[in-house]
Amino acid sequence: MKANVVLFWILGVFFAIVAVTYIVWSLAYYDGHLEWAGATALILSTALSLFLAFYLGKVHKSQGGELPEDRIDANIDDGDPELGHFSPWSWWPVTLAASASLIMLGLAIGFWLSVIGVAITVVALVGWVYEDYRGNFAR
Structure with missing residues (x-):
């Protein structure tokens, strides 16, 4: 999960840079008028990525450290919890x-x-x- 947190932080920063670049370019190209569709989409993509990074970071801290899927030396059985009972051959x-x-x-x-x-x-x-x-x- 730590890798996901880092990826979402990087993605959020990337979207922020692209949003600022897009807004500046849009203002220069359209003579001071902002192109709202692309600017809104990029700003909301930035917000979504940063919210996900923050949330996953908090969840990772509350779980108390590394999960089995984050360790290189972990076996498949280490991260195999009981998910519940599922009836076989159910229609x-x-x-x-x-x-x-x-x-x-x-x-x-x-x-x-x-x-x-x-x-x-x-x-x-x-x-x-x-x-x-x-x-x-x-x-």
């Missing part, structure tokens, strides 16, 4: 995505299709929540 996320797309399609075509999508969404959510309590993978 409920696909059903939920299809029902969400049906809702959006219903907003574009006709509201009656969204009502069907909401009904399928409820069934998909209940099925996904309770899939570990029935069938082959019950606990």
Whole structure:
């Protein structure tokens, strides 16, 4: 993460230099009128890079030092935390995505299709929540 912090600081300084250069060049080229689209985009890119660098720097300090992915001598297992339980061979996320797309399609075509999508969404959510309590993978 330390490498990311340094890269975002460098990127923020680069965007600041490019923004100042662009503004000066724009004022000289357009006879004192500023070209707002490019200037705004470069200033906001500078702000975003600096905000990310600051935030990642604070997170890195609060984690108490080097992470396993920052060390050269680290193994893959050093940075392998438990991410949670994921059901194998689950079709409920696909059903939920299809029902969400049906809702959006219903907003574009006709509201009656969204009502069907909401009904399928409820069934998909209940099925996904309770899939570990029935069938082959019950606990």
